[in-house]
Amino acid sequence: KADYGIKFIRKDLTKDNVIEALWSNVTNTNLSTTISNKNGVSVSTIEHLMSALSGLHIDNIKIEINGPEVPIMDGSSLPFIEIIEDCGIQSLKMKRKILKILRKIEVSVDNKYCSFTPSNDQKFSVEIDFENEAVGKQSASTSLINYNFKNFASNARTFGFMKDVEYMRSQGLGLGGSIDNCIIVDNNEIINPEGLRHENEFSRHKLLDAVGDIYTSGYRIQGSYQGLRCGHYINNLLLHELFKSNENYEIVEYSDTS
16 A cells, blocks of 8 residues: 555564564664564565665565565566566555655765765765775666666676675575575686676676665655765665754655656
């Protein structure tokens, strides 16, 4: 229904199993984004699915899941988009509501930075800078208007370094991870035999992550997002800064009802 929002339902639990996908429910940002309800029931690695929902302009959905982590699929958002498109999307009679940025909001931690600035667009831009030669310095930018996300960034896979794999698994994350659903960098080489889907797939995936993380605002954003060496933690920090004052934003009805 209209104004239902995005909610995860842990079907493996019989009570207190509803978790709203909101910035204020984000409880862990270590390697992925985890949300929890007031009873401590959680779902992790929501960012790829959230970016698919944002890219498809889906405002209201009930997501039933039978465990504590969203499946990794192929490491991107595209499988979620294809499944949702196959199921069909229902248009509601009420107009969309989006969050309009009224003034610049920015946060920085160490060498990481991200910001919102007022704009008539719905633009995301990211730049990454890794010492590793296989990743290096690269950027990506796109607008979410006209469903551009699907073609630009949705198939960009998550990436990781071989040295981090054992740590992730010790934390119960990425248990299904392999070169089938993750770009693995070992030393300064990409070990996936098929290589990259885009020359700048690393930065496109960081953009994908940012789209998913920012969608926990509860709205698509009318404004521009910029991230430099951004990640899940600072994306959530930016939303905390945004919602500190209602002078930073307003909720408006959006003319695009498609």
